[in-house]
Amino acid sequence: MISLKKLLTITSFALLSTTAFAEGAINPIPVIGNDWRFSGTISGWAPASWTTASASRLSKTADSSISDNLNSASVFAFLTAEAHKGDWGLMADLVYSQMGGSGSTTKYIPNKDDLPNSLYAGQNTKIKETVLTFAGTYTAYRSGNIYLDALAGIRYISLTTSLDANAKLTVDGSTYPISPSLNKSFTNQTTDAIIGFKGRARIADSSWFIPYYADIGKGPGSNTTTWQTLVGVGNAYSWGDVTLSYRAMYFGLDSRVAAIKSLTAGPQISATFNF
Known part of the structure; x- marks a missing residue:
């Protein structure tokens, strides 16, 4: 798996190297007209x-590094x-990810015979996250150097956690399940109204x-x-633009089981194509 240092090096090189193909100093500020632009x-x-995750008076925090998530x-x-x-x-933005992990442990029990005795426990976890933002926009300000859109809309957030777990005991070469396999899936979701702004300078x-x-x-x-922020640097071309930015997103979810607060933040490389 590529390291963060290599990722930033590659994306920075891509951002800078494409400058050689630019057709002069293209103005990155959008042109407003009566025709549709996409x-x-x-x-x-x-x-x-x-x-x-908080339930009653209990609270547990889990941190995942960039390397862990990749x-x-x-x-x-x-x-x-x-x-x-x-x-x-109008704008629509989709953030979708599916992450998983597994683990197991085996405890060997001493036996005077040659046949091994052991206790095994294993689990597989899958987390599916969907964040979908819809908004209407209005150009509140535009000049030769600044472009600013106000926006208002909704954000749909869904977080599904699935757990598969099993345990078994091996005695004298024969295996016995300790209990039926555990298969559980929990989904938390919400739809939030949002307001904000976006643009470029x-x-x-x-x-x-x-x-x-x-x-x-x-x-x-x-x-x-919920909230979301982004800031970075980009270069414009006749076909669109390439940007390198830092993006952060936060959301909170209520459920019958627990309240979940999630913050996700890190570098982002983007290519935009204009039609």
């Missing part, structure tokens, strides 16, 4: 995460789409720019809050 963004996000991720998708006509627009009349994004929202429960 864009699609594909991203690679390498975050660390911090999750706290090693355990099996499926992921980070996609954004936008459509604009005049000052008005041009750097020194060049094709380089600073992208920025921030939103905050609240759901129906006492702990169902």
